[in-house]
Structure formats: structure tokens, C-alpha cells
Amino acid sequence: MTLVTKVRKPAIIRFVFASARGYLVRKDFLMQRLECYPGLERAETFVSPSSAVAKVAFQQVNSIRLPEVLSEAVGGLLVHDFEASAVETELIRLDNEFKNRFSFPWLQADPIPRRRIAWVQGRENIGVSQRAYEAARALNITIVMIENPGHWLEDDRGPYAYLREAFIPVSIEVDEGFTHRIVEAVRSYEHPVNGLMTISDVRLPGVAQACEILGLPSSPSMAYRIAGDKARTRMLEDDASESVTLSSAAEVSSLSKGEKGKMLAFPLVVKPALGWNSDCVSKVWNHEELQEAVRRASERHAKAASPSVGVVIEPYIEGPEVDANLVLLDGEILFFDIEDNFPTRGDAPDAGMDDNFQETQVLLPSALPEDEIELLRQSLRRSILRQGFTSGVFHCEARIRHSVMFYAEDDGLLEMKRKEERPTKVQSIFLHEINARPPGYLESVAVMLTHGVDYYALRILICLGSEEKSRVHALCQPFLNGPQFHLCILIIPQTQTGIMKSEDAAADLFRRHPHLIQHVPDYDTYLKRGDVLEGPSARSLWWVANFSVTSRISRSECLHLARFIKENFVYETE
Numbered sequence: 001m002t003l004v005t006k007v008r009k010p011a012i013i014r015f016v017f018a019s020a021r022g023y024l025v026r027k028d029f030l031m032q033r034l035e036c037y038p039g040l041e042r043a044e045t046f047v048s049p050s051s052a053v054a055k056v057a058f059q060q061v062n063s064i065r066l067p068e069v070l071s072e073a074v075g076g077l078l079v080h081d082f083e084a085s086a087v088e089t090e091l092i093r094l095d096n097e098f099k100n101r102f103s104f105p106w107l108q109a110d111p112i113p114r115r116r117i118a119w120v121q122g123r124e125n126i127g128v129s130q131r132a133y134e135a136a137r138a139l140n141i142t143i144v145m146i147e148n149p150g151h152w153l154e155d156d157r158g159p160y161a162y163l164r165e166a167f168i169p170v171s172i173e174v175d176e177g178f179t180h181r182i183v184e185a186v187r188s189y190e191h192p193v194n195g196l197m198t199i200s201d202v203r204l205p206g207v208a209q210a211c212e213i214l215g216l217p218s219s220p221s222m223a224y225r226i227a228g229d230k231a232r233t234r235m236l237e238d239d240a241s242e243s244v245t246l247s248s249a250a251e252v253s254s255l256s257k258g259e260k261g262k263m264l265a266f267p268l269v270v271k272p273a274l275g276w277n278s279d280c281v282s283k284v285w286n287h288e289e290l291q292e293a294v295r296r297a298s299e300r301h302a303k304a305a306s307p308s309v310g311v312v313i314e315p316y317i318e319g320p321e322v323d324a325n326l327v328l329l330d331g332e333i334l335f336f337d338i339e340d341n342f343p344t345r346g347d348a349p350d351a352g353m354d355d356n357f358q359e360t361q362v363l364l365p366s367a368l369p370e371d372e373i374e375l376l377r378q379s380l381r382r383s384i385l386r387q388g389f390t391s392g393v394f395h396c397e398a399r400i401r402h403s404v405m406f407y408a409e410d411d412g413l414l415e416m417k418r419k420e421e422r423p424t425k426v427q428s429i430f431l432h433e434i435n436a437r438p439p440g441y442l443e444s445v446a447v448m449l450t451h452g453v454d455y456y457a458l459r460i461l462i463c464l465g466s467e468e469k470s471r472v473h474a475l476c477q478p479f480l481n482g483p484q485f486h487l488c489i490l491i492i493p494q495t496q497t498g499i500m501k502s503e504d505a506a507a508d509l510f511r512r513h514p515h516l517i518q519h520v521p522d523y524d525t526y527l528k529r530g531d532v533l534e535g536p537s538a539r540s541l542w543w544v545a546n547f548s549v550t551s552r553i554s555r556s557e558c559l560h561l562a563r564f565i566k567e568n569f570v571y572e573t574e
Contacts, residue, residue: 009084010080010082010087011078011080012078012079012080012087012090012091012094014076014079014094015070015073015076016030016073016074016076016077017072017074018053018055018056019055019056019057020055020107021109022052022053023049023050023053023107023110023112024047024049024053024106024107025049025105025106025112025139025471026106026135026138026475027045027047027048027049027138027139028045028138029102030043030045030077031045032138032448033101033102034077034097036485036521037101038081039081039082041078041079041080041081042077042078043076043077044075045074046073046074046076047074047075048140049139050111050112050113050114053107056069056072079094101452101479104474104475104477105473105474105477108470108471108474112140112471114140114141114142115140115141115195115464116141116144116192116193116194116195117136117142117143117194117464118144118145118146118182118185118186118189119143119144119145119146119164119197120146120147120172120182120197120198120203121200121203122145122151122153126152126160129441130163131444131448132444132456132460133163134163135456135457136457136460137163138457139461141460142164142165144164144165144166144193145164145168146185146186147167147168147169148169148170148172149169150169154167166189168189170182174304174305175305178206179210182206183213183214186210193214194216194464195216195217195460195464195465196210197463198437199437199438201435201437202228204228204437205225205228208221208223208224209221216463217462217463217464217465218463219388219390220388223388223436224436227387227389227436229273229274229310230272230273230274230275230312230433231245231311231312232273233431233433234431236386237383237431239430242314243312243313243314243315244264244312244313244314245310245311246294246312246313247310248309248311249295249297249298249299249311252290252291252294255290255313264313264315265315266286267283267284268290268313268314269281269282269314269315270282270283270284270294270297270311270312270313271297271311272297272298272300272310272312273310273311274308274310276435277358278346278356278357278359280297280300281357282297282354283316283346283352283357292353293353294311294313297311317401317430319401319403320368320399320405320416321341321343321347321397321398321432322338322339322340322341322368322398323338323339323341323395323396323443324337324338324339324376324377324380324395325337325395325396325439325443325447326377326384326393326396327392327393327394327453327472327476328381328391328392329391329462329469329473330391331385334472334473334476335451335453335476336377337364337447338366338368338376339362339365339443339446339489340362340364340366340416341362341397342359342360342361342362342414343360343414344356344357344358344360345357345360358491359489360490360491360493361488361489362443362446363486363487363488363489363555363558363559364446364447364450364483364487365450365482365483365486367555368403368416369405372400372404372405372427375428375429376400376429379428379431380396380398380434383396383431383434384434387434392436392459393437393438393455393458393459393462394434394435394436394437395434395435395439395440397431398429398431398432399432400429401427402425403423404418404423404427405417405419412563413559413560413563414559415555415556415559438456442524442546444456445522446489446522446548449487449521449522450483450484450485450487451479452478452484453475453476453477453478457475458475484552485550485551485552486550486551486552486554486555486557487550488549488558488559488561489548489549490546490547490548490565490566491543492543492544492545492546492547492569493544494527494533494534494535494536494544495536496535496573497534497573498532498573499530499531499532499533499573500527500528500529500571501571501572502529502572503528503529504525504528505528505569506524506545506569508570509565509569509570512568513564513568516561516565520547520548520549521548522547522548523545523546523548524545525544526545527543527544527545544569549561549565
């Protein structure tokens with residue numbers, strides 16, 4: 001039912017009713033699927049997942065019976081910011097968007113009982129975690145947080161204590177006793193725990209092992225160990241013969257002498273067998289650089305609680321790099337998206353071993369042709385199954401070898417272009433890594449805004465096992481008409497050394513250029529006043545800020561907006 005008001009400017013108030021009795025698959029489905037709808041001021045649901053939604057016949061909803069049927073409404077929304085002359089146009093647009101955004105089973109017939117999960121390792125701050133925890137609440141799932149003492153979620157009177165039922169202070173250092181401590185924390189909790197999960201790469205195998213001990217749903221712990229080891233991942237691939245894995249830096253001398261039965265062609269990429277965020281990844285051009293890069297990579301995690309000194313050496317692939325995300329259930333892909341990962345400093349033709357591979361910008365949806373996207377889809381599914389997984393949310397990084405696309409500058413703007421002549425060699429996928437968890441927070445939010453699919457919600461449901469299959473299927477449905485806009489994840493790297501003097505450089509940017517606000521639904525300033533900047537060669541590779549930049553008009557406009565932000569983002573150091 002829709003009402004139009006004309007206080008100052010016109011506004012549309014729409015109430016949503018259900019044509020069948022049932023239960024909401026997630027309480028906030030209206031707001032979650034309408035996020036970034038132009039002119040939307042507010043959307044709310046009026047019932048919880050544990051409460052039944054009443055069936056309301058179409059004939060019951062009219063102005064005469066409004067007072068009695070409003071109590072049966074599922075939810076409502078308020079839209080404004082349009083001219084009085086455009087009311088009819090806005091109503092048609094809203095009707096079309098309802099079909100686009102809500103053509104999925106948002107009701108299910110059976111009741112949704114409250115369930116409980118133990119979540120190992122809270123994130124570093126609320127800015128990179130709130131949506132994940134709120135998703136659990138919307139799914140009628142309670143979180144028990146297992147974390148080191150002193151974490152920001154520990155305080156029962158803290159501003160975000162409502163996001164968890166309880167906090168169990170336990171050391172989550174990944175050492176020999178890690179799994180045992182998690183098992184004991186779950187067993188000693190006063191209420192039954194239905195699922196156990198983490199999205200921390202180094203903790204995935206140990207948490208999966210804890211699930212096996214506790215009899216909770218999980219993929220095999222061995223699958224997680226393989227995925228977390230880039231050496232084992234590489235050696236399972238069909239093209240493994242092109243790469244070399246070393247158990248220690250001492251073995252690099254055998255490569256220099258032509259041993260190990262492999263002829264490696266430079267340039268090569270060297271990286272730790274254990275790692276993330278492209279940390280300590282180097283491109284090398286000769287044997288001298290190879291030895292130094294291997295030494296660095298081997299030492300990167302040598303003194304960790306669970307030491308790792310292994311190294312992977314693989315060919316440098318020139319094809320476009322992508323981030324690929326898959327939701328797999330019983331071996332079937334339920335949702336799949338590809339993002340273009342733009343060239344980094346390490347991709348430059350003259351890049352040295354100190355030029356890193358930190359992401360600069362990621363753009364979705366991808367500009368790759370459909371046949372290459374399908375090649376990625378099938379190849380990555382095989383790689384995931386090969387490791388021993390059949391269900392989960394996976395974030396993969398790969399390149400398309402002999403792609404028909406390449407990156408080139410046009411009027412100073414880097415963009416993907418189609419080659420004039422199709423390569424004569426057969427296209428193939430070169431896998432860099434499989435992360436057996438959702439993509440990072442920036443990318444997970446970007447996908448939710450662009451496609452309407454929430455990877456965190458799906459990961460939470462999958463950890464609860466087969467009883468949640470129907471909700472997993474329902475929430476894997478993207479917008480009917482495809483992505484609602486082009487979105488560029490723009491990373492602002494460290495360019496200076498010193499102490500950050502600017503209070504919040506991103507907020508300063510919006511004050512200077514307020515027209516950008518409508519194009520940036522999500523951003524975060526990571527380094528603020530008083531933080532230390534290590535510069536371009538920062539060991540930790542943390543950036544200054546990130547922005548999700550959108551355009552409903554074109555990919556080109558999206559890239560131009562991102563370039564404007566990059567060129568006008570400034571900060572001071574002291």
C-alpha cells in the first residue's frame with residue numbers, strides 16, 4: 001500500500017504486506033535490499049524472524065480499512081527527494097524496483113528458531129565489522145564472542161555490547177593449545193552452541209578442528225590447512241609444474257644451480273607460503289634478486305606463534321587479475337561474482353622487488369567477456385573442490401592467461417581494453433590463492449551494495465549446517481536486473497612518512513567537495529591524527545583510507561570519480 005504526502009515536498013510512504021503466511025528469512029530484508037535506493041530516507045520491518053507474518057489479501061488493503069490492516073504490515077519505507085510533478089514517475093520507478101529487489105523468497109513457511117554461534121576473533125574495530133554482526137541479529141542468530149581479554153567487545157556496558165550475547169575472554173593466539181582452548185570455551189558456556197566460525201585466515205584450520213571435536217558443522221580442517229598454505233594450493237593445480245615451492249630459504253641455492261629439475265623464466269613472483277594482503281610479495285628479474293626475495297619471504301613469519309618459513313616461486317602472469325567470490329553449497333555454485341583488480345606497482349614493466357602488489361582499486365562488475373567469466377567460474381570451482389570443500393563462501397584471486405583484455409591508458413585514465421587481435425594461445429586461469437572465507441570487509445560490503453547479496457550472512461548460515469539450506473538459497477539471489485551501479489573500491493596508499501597531522505583526511509575531502517557524498521555510500525579513514533605512517537614501503541601495507549565510489553551512469557564515470565578522489569585526497573604529516 002502506498003501513500004503520498006505533500007508536506008513541503010512530496011514523499012511516498014509505502015507499507016509492505018505478505019500475500020502468504022510465513023517467517024522472514026532476515027528481519028532487515030527491506031533495508032538491506034533497498035540500500036542506496038535514490039531518495040530512500042528510511043525502511044523498517046515491523047516483525048522479527050521468530051514471529052509469523054500474516055497473510056493479507058490484496059482486496060483488504062485500501063484507505064477505508066487502513067487502520068485495521070496496518071498492524072499486519074511486514075514493514076514500511078519512506079521515499080522523498082523528488083519534485084511534485086514527478087510523483088507518478090516515482091511511483092512507477094518504485095514499483096519496478098520492488099520487483100527488481102524483492103523477487104526472491106523473503107518468506108519461508110517454517111518458523112525460524114533463535115540459534116547461537118560462537119565467533120572466534122572479533123575484528124579490530126566496529127568500522128570493519130558492524131555489518132557482519134548486525135547480519136547475525138537480523139537472522140535471529142546470537143553471537144558469543146571468543147577473543148583475547150581487553151578486546152573492544154568485552155565490556156558488557158560498552159556501546160556495542162548489544163551485538164553479542166556474551167564475551168568469553170580466551171587467548172586466541174594460534175599456538176599448539178589454540179584448538180583445545182576454543183573447544184573448552186564452547187563446552188563451558190552455559191547455553192548450547194549450534195555453530196562455530198571465524199573469518200580469520202590463520203585461525204580457520206584450528207576452528208574447523210574444534211568443530212570436528214565438538215560435532216559442529218564444518219568443512220574438513222585439512223581443507224582449510226591446504227587453502228591457508230599457498231605452497232600446497234599451488235601444487236594441487238594443473239599447471240603446478242611451472243612453479244616451485246621451498247620448505248626453507250636454504251633451498252634457493254639449488255634453483256640457482258639449475259637443480260630441482262625446473263627451468264624458471266624471469267620475471268618470477270616470490271611470496272611466503274603463509275600470508276595475506278599481498279604482504280611480502282616480490283617480482284624478481286634475476287638470481288640475485290630471487291635469493292634476496294626468498295630470504296625475505298622465508299623470514300616473514302619465521303617467528304610467529306606457528307612459524308612458517310615456506311616460500312612459493314611462480315611465473316609472473318601478465319593477464320588481468322581478478323577477485324572472484326563464490327558461494328558453494330553441496331558442490332553447487334549458488335552465487336558468483338567477479339571484480340577487476342587493477343594493476344599494482346608490482347605490475348609495472350619496470351617494477352623492482354621493492355614494488356608491492358597492494359591493491360589500488362577494484363571495480364565491479366567486471367568488464368571481462370562472458371566466456372572468460374565462465375572459464376573463471378568453472379576453473380575456480382574445480383580448484384575449491386580439489387582442496388576438499390563442498391560448501392562455504394570463498395574469496396579467490398587469479399589471473400586470466402592469454403586474455404582478450406588488457407589494461408591501457410586513455411586520456412590519462414587506466415581502463416580495461418579489448419585487444420585488436422585475439423591471442424592465438426588457449427586461455428587458462430592461473431590461481432593465486434583461495435581464501436576459505438568471505439572477501440575482506442570492503443569487498444563484502446561492495447558486493448552487498450551492488451548485487452544485494454550479503455556474504456557475511458551466508459557464511460553465518462552455512463556454519464549452522466543443513467538446517468539453514470533454505471535460507472542460504474534464498475539469500476543468494478541477487479537483484480533481478482543485475483548490479484544497481486558500477487562500484488570502485490579505491491585504496492589510498494601511504495605516500496608519506498611521519499605522524500598523521502590531519503584529523504580525518506576523508507572527512508576533509510567531503511567538506512571540500514560535497515558533490516562526492518552521493519557517490520560514496522561507504523568509506524573508512526584508517527590512519528587518523530596521531531597515527532604513524534611508514535610510507536610506500538610500509539611493512540604492514542595498511543592504507544590511509546578507502547572509498548566505495550559508485551556511478552549509475554557508466555563504468556567510465558565511476559573511474560573518473562575515483563580519479564578525482566585520488567587526485568584531491570590530501571593529508572598532512574608532522
